[in-house]
Amino acid sequence: MAFIQDIFSIFNKRNIPFIESFQESEGVYTFRFEKSDDVTWKAGQHGLFTITHQKIKGHTRPFTIASAPEEDVIQITMKISDDPSEFKKAMLSLKKGDTIKMAGPVGSFYLKEDSPTMLIAGGIGITPFRSIIQQIEVEGNNNKQIQLIYLDSSKSFVFQDELDQFAKETSVKVTYIHERDHLNKELDKCICSYSNDGHFFVAGPKSMVETTTTYLQKQKVPKRHIKKDVMFGY
Numbered sequence: 001m002a003f004i005q006d007i008f009s010i011f012n013k014r015n016i017p018f019i020e021s022f023q024e025s026e027g028v029y030t031f032r033f034e035k036s037d038d039v040t041w042k043a044g045q046h047g048l049f050t051i052t053h054q055k056i057k058g059h060t061r062p063f064t065i066a067s068a069p070e071e072d073v074i075q076i077t078m079k080i081s082d083d084p085s086e087f088k089k090a091m092l093s094l095k096k097g098d099t100i101k102m103a104g105p106v107g108s109f110y111l112k113e114d115s116p117t118m119l120i121a122g123g124i125g126i127t128p129f130r131s132i133i134q135q136i137e138v139e140g141n142n143n144k145q146i147q148l149i150y151l152d153s154s155k156s157f158v159f160q161d162e163l164d165q166f167a168k169e170t171s172v173k174v175t176y177i178h179e180r181d182h183l184n185k186e187l188d189k190c191i192c193s194y195s196n197d198g199h200f201f202v203a204g205p206k207s208m209v210e211t212t213t214t215y216l217q218k219q220k221v222p223k224r225h226i227k228k229d230v231m232f233g234y
């Protein structure tokens, strides 16, 4: 069903006017665009973004919408290296008033159940969880049993101030770790305390998502309780 919705959604294209961009941390940039009233998404979903203000090869990339639907902007946050792709060079050259195209939203990476949930981010995989936790804060539903584990080996945790604030204002528990071994220990604790009821959302680069889901399955977490958001290209 979600797949069929995605097919329709992908034809839903619109121009979104650029507002501003800024650097979040070393090599990570946020871009904000105007959100009209007819645009919405489920926190955690992504869009397909196309460069239109310049002619480039490879003009479309998927990006998670890092803002919550209740915020009045469309925000995407991405890694940009010292030697960026043409797409990312074009993003950095955006000026106020330029537009890019957004298709979607698409994907099923959003909370459906009220069961205890562990959100596991590897590096830039934090983007869907910023949206999800911001949405929980806006809805004022503070009874959800949600834990975010944010793994970043370089310890440059994007959105850290915001996440700490969300943790104060909601029931969401946030843990920052920089070593892979610590992640398995945190997963073990949750598997133990959630029993068979827990759901696990894993987002990040392919290798991180694969090793984490393999570990969860080895610990007998049912496949249907694991959702993955693989950010190709890293």
Ligand SMILES: Cc1cc2nc3c(=O)[nH]c(=O)nc-3n(C[C@H](O)[C@H](O)[C@H](O)COP(=O)(O)OP(=O)(O)OC[C@H]3O[C@@H](n4cnc5c(N)ncnc54)[C@H](O)[C@@H]3O)c2cc1C
Pocket (backbone or CB within 6 Å): 046, 061, 062, 063, 064, 065, 077, 078, 079, 084, 085, 086, 087, 088, 124, 127, 128, 229, 230, 231, 232, 233, 234
């Ligand atoms: C659902 C989804 C959500 C995403 N959200 C974010 C986000 O919030 N922030 C963020 O920074 N990035 C996100 N990404 C990754 C993003 O779409 C780009 O792939 C990434 O930023 C690299 O783009 P680039 O222009 O720097 O490099 P590119 O020029 O695209 O390529 C980098 C390398 O990745 C390979 N590659 C590219 N696409 C694919 C693919 N589909 N399958 C296999 N290999 C591939 C290329 O061959 C190349 O070796 C997301 C990806 C997906 C699928």
